[in-house]
Amino acid sequence: MAVHEKITIAKAINASLRASMEADPKVLVMGEDVGKLGGVFRVTDGLQKDFGEDRVIDTPLAESGIIGTAIGLALRGYRPVAEIQFDGFVFPAYDQIVTQLAKMHARALGKVKVPVVIRIPYGGGIGAVEHHSESPESLFAHVAGLKIVSPSNSSDAYWMLQQAIAGDDPVIYFEPKRRYHDKSRLDTESIPDPLHKARITRPGSDLTLVGYGPMVKVCEDVAKVAAEEGKSVEVVDLRSISPIDFDTVQSSVEKTGRLVVVHEAPVFFGSGAEIAARITERCFYHLEAPVLRVGGFHAPYPPSRLEDEYLPGLDRVLDAVDRALAY
Amino acid sequence: MTVEGTAERKTARGGSKRTTAKKATPTKKATQSGTRNSAQPDEAEQDQLVQLLTPEGKRVEHPDYAIDLSPEELRGLYRDMVLTRRFDAEATTLQRQGELGLWASLLGQEAAQIGSGRALRDDDYVFPTYREHGVAWCRGVDPTNLLGMFRGVNNGGWDPNSNNFHLYTIVIGSQTLHATGYAMGVQKDGADSAVIAYFGDGASSQGDVAESFTFSAVYNAPVVFFCQNNQWAISEPTEKQTRVPLYQRARGFGFPGVRVDGNDVLACLAVTKAALDRARTGQGPMLVEAFTYRMGAHTTSDDPTRYRADEERLAWEAKDPILRLRKYLEAEGFVDDAYLAAIDEESETLGKRVRDAVRAMPDPDHMAIFENAYADGHALVDEERAQFAAYQASFADAEAAAEGN
Ligand SMILES: Cc1ncc(C[n+]2csc(CCOP(=O)(O)OP(=O)(O)O)c2C)c(N)n1
Numbered sequence A: 001m002a003v004h005e006k007i008t009i010a011k012a013i014n015a016s017l018r019a020s021m022e023a024d025p026k027v028l029v030m031g032e033d034v035g036k037l038g039g040v041f042r043v044t045d046g047l048q049k050d051f052g053e054d055r056v057i058d059t060p061l062a063e064s065g066i067i068g069t070a071i072g073l074a075l076r077g078y079r080p081v082a083e084i085q086f087d088g089f090v091f092p093a094y095d096q097i098v099t100q101l102a103k104m105h106a107r108a109l110g111k112v113k114v115p116v117v118i119r120i121p122y123g124g125g126i127g128a129v130e131h132h133s134e135s136p137e138s139l140f141a142h143v144a145g146l147k148i149v150s151p152s153n154s155s156d157a158y159w160m161l162q163q164a165i166a167g168d169d170p171v172i173y174f175e176p177k178r179r180y181h182d183k184s185r186l187d188t189e190s191i192p193d194p195l196h197k198a199r200i201t202r203p204g205s206d207l208t209l210v211g212y213g214p215m216v217k218v219c220e221d222v223a224k225v226a227a228e229e230g231k232s233v234e235v236v237d238l239r240s241i242s243p244i245d246f247d248t249v250q251s252s253v254e255k256t257g258r259l260v261v262v263h264e265a266p267v268f269f270g271s272g273a274e275i276a277a278r279i280t281e282r283c284f285y286h287l288e289a290p291v292l293r294v295g296g297f298h299a300p301y302p303p304s305r306l307e308d309e310y311l312p313g314l315d316r317v318l319d320a321v322d323r324a325l326a327y
Numbered sequence B: 001m002t003v004e005g006t007a008e009r010k011t012a013r014g015g016s017k018r019t020t021a022k023k024a025t026p027t028k029k030a031t032q033s034g035t036r037n038s039a040q041p042d043e044a045e046q047d048q049l050v051q052l053l054t055p056e057g058k059r060v061e062h063p064d065y066a067i068d069l070s071p072e073e074l075r076g077l078y079r080d081m082v083l084t085r086r087f088d089a090e091a092t093t094l095q096r097q098g099e100l101g102l103w104a105s106l107l108g109q110e111a112a113q114i115g116s117g118r119a120l121r122d123d124d125y126v127f128p129t130y131r132e133h134g135v136a137w138c139r140g141v142d143p144t145n146l147l148g149m150f151r152g153v154n155n156g157g158w159d160p161n162s163n164n165f166h167l168y169t170i171v172i173g174s175q176t177l178h179a180t181g182y183a184m185g186v187q188k189d190g191a192d193s194a195v196i197a198y199f200g201d202g203a204s205s206q207g208d209v210a211e212s213f214t215f216s217a218v219y220n221a222p223v224v225f226f227c228q229n230n231q232w233a234i235s236e237p238t239e240k241q242t243r244v245p246l247y248q249r250a251r252g253f254g255f256p257g258v259r260v261d262g263n264d265v266l267a268c269l270a271v272t273k274a275a276l277d278r279a280r281t282g283q284g285p286m287l288v289e290a291f292t293y294r295m296g297a298h299t300t301s302d303d304p305t306r307y308r309a310d311e312e313r314l315a316w317e318a319k320d321p322i323l324r325l326r327k328y329l330e331a332e333g334f335v336d337d338a339y340l341a342a343i344d345e346e347s348e349t350l351g352k353r354v355r356d357a358v359r360a361m362p363d364p365d366h367m368a369i370f371e372n373a374y375a376d377g378h379a380l381v382d383e384e385r386a387q388f389a390a391y392q393a394s395f396a397d398a399e400a401a402a403e404g405n
Helices: A009-023 A047-051 A063-075 A091-101 A137-141 A154-166 A215-228 A246-256 A271-283 A304-310 A314-325 B004-014 B043-048 B071-096 B110-118 B133-139 B143-151 B174-189 B207-218 B246-253 B265-280 B310-317 B321-332 B337-360 B366-370 B379-404
Strands: A005-008 A027-031 A056-058 A079-083 A117-122 A147-149 A171-176 A183-186 A199-202 A207-211 A233-237 A240-242 A259-266 A292-296 B125-127 B195-200 B223-229 B257-261 B286-291
Touching: A005 A009, A005 A154, A009 A027, A009 A047, A009 A079, A009 A154, A009 A171, A009 A183, A027 A063, A047 A056, A063 A079, A063 A091, A079 A154, A091 A137, A117 A154, A137 A147, A137 A171, A137 A240, A137 A259, A137 A271, A147 A154, A154 A171, A154 A183, A199 A215, A199 A246, A207 A215, A207 A246, A207 A314, A215 A233, A215 A259, A215 A314, A233 A246, A246 A259, A246 A271, A259 A271, A259 A314, A271 A292, A292 A314, A304 B366, A314 B379, B071 B110, B071 B133, B071 B143, B071 B265, B071 B321, B071 B337, B110 B133, B110 B223, B110 B265, B110 B286, B110 B321, B125 B174, B133 B143, B143 B337, B174 B195, B174 B207, B174 B223, B195 B265, B207 B223, B207 B246, B223 B246, B223 B265, B246 B257, B246 B286, B257 B265, B265 B286, B265 B321, B366 B379
Parallel strands: A027 A056, A027 A079, A079 A117, A117 A171, A147 A171, A207 A233, A207 A259, A259 A292, B125 B195, B195 B223, B223 B286, B257 B286
Antiparallel strands: A005 A183, A147 A240, A199 A233
16 A cells, blocks of 8 residues: 555545454454445455455344344454444444443443444435435434544545554444545555544634534535635534544634534534534633534435435535624 | 226236135145255255246146136236336336436346235235335336335335335335234234235344244234345345245244245245235234345346356246246247237336336425424424525525526
């Protein structure tokens, strides 16, 4: 792997799994169709050929089974990386994740570790049928014991997954599926940022725009358009949804005085609500406008012909930026 | 609304007395548990495969599942299968042409679907997966209704109660529990209708399916589990789901299971009819495993060349469900060239109707996002709807202003 290569996010995740499996023989990949097929998105392409069926395991079509057995494997000293084929199919496993995986370490008084990583391709924008476009991150962030991250570019995809696998806590790694084929620089040599650190991807002085995963590109596009209109927007890629690096967001907002949070998931009870509340608490005297949120509606994810209107796009985010600046 | 499936349905069921299976309970043989280690049938199990029509189109008898259909009824089954295949092919083409986002083809599974679908009574209720286009046809669902969700204009597209055909279910296995609950309701009502749940071999691994077996057995619910074992769950062969033949699962839950030749429309009809009759008469659930094959890709997004050999498909092509019935009909002199030509013409008409209907299918209005989120309404949805409407209107205002300039 060359340093500074431009590579798709899907390939970066594949390289990351490969690196983790090479570094630690206890790392296993498991899930539906991850073997010969290489997963429905080809993210695990070639891994079974190189690491064998013992380490790249095609599982029965049973999500509760996948996560439940991953927990057992972890209790036995393995480091399973389980793939859930699509966001909407994690729910048969929700019970195992919420009632078992999240709480096992605490219940055992810290005596056992369950380093299970769950990879979930998530989010919309790919014209799929229902249950293939959802953003359930808040449903998991509400549960103590789980860590939740979502990369937005190839270097992060590569490093954050390895960090998640190497860590001893359960991590849900949300992959922005609509960005799988976007290419960006993969730097395999520089020391990566810590897993839960937010990053300013574009500096600005008038307003802070916070996003993660698939929304980071939208935020950056918004910042570019806003710049043409003479507005200086700072973009923060949150990278981690549990925990959230509030310090980075706070210092940005202390500088700009305005905050707009963007995510695909419904706004109601979403991660934006948490960020708005915390930042209001921390930055009350710096804020020139209320924290605004842009996201999905309180309605089922719509059929694909309507998803462009449902998902936060350039126009809806710009509209919120304008509203915040108008205060 | 005229629907091709409806008219023929009456004909196919016109002689429903004649389609009665001899015995409603399968023999011990069919429910015996084996000691084999693979889900594929070995020779001994091939014997247990209920078959009434060989791949060569020869009519054979089975001691437990007799069926006696008139030439007209047999032609009806043939017509159903040909038109269903034609519809399916048209949908695949429409996906290739960008008119549909996705399509899940039933190619190869026509006999399993038409056979079981024609065994149903109007008052029975069907819980399908996402591939039951042939069953939908038998229920009289307008085939163009099936395309809305694949085109992306809705997430369902029909009223389940108008044909007792529930919405397609994408989450694997969920519908088997709904079918069981519905059947429990039928039983509480004292009705004599039955419920049928369709699912795949992959789905048999889901907890929901196991739980539906448990509930239906415990409550003796009038439900038939119809598993189309098409050998594959995307890239995973049946052996990745089970180490015993699927029909044998039922026994452990306390009800009978039987494996039927899923490419034999007569056998599928006879066995499903027997299972439904069993359910109707208070004898509880039954599992029917239709042993068949998915001849195409899992969906139009799938590439089966990555995981399976062409030879396998070729072997199954020799067992084509439509061809075998046609051979039989021809040998018996039940069809002539003129009849076959008329069916072909009808197929083309159907193809064109479907094509035109899909192309004419309008995109939903953007406010449809907020429709039907709740039955009784919800204040937050009302608020978001109003905000969204104002937001949309702001673009219209801007456009109007620009035009005014
Ligand atoms: C709960 C759940 N997990 C995963 C999927 C993705 N998926 C869609 S179809 C499929 C395979 C289904 O195989 P099978 O049950 O044998 O039915 P078939 O499509 O072959 O008829 C998978 C894994 C899903 N739809 N739902």
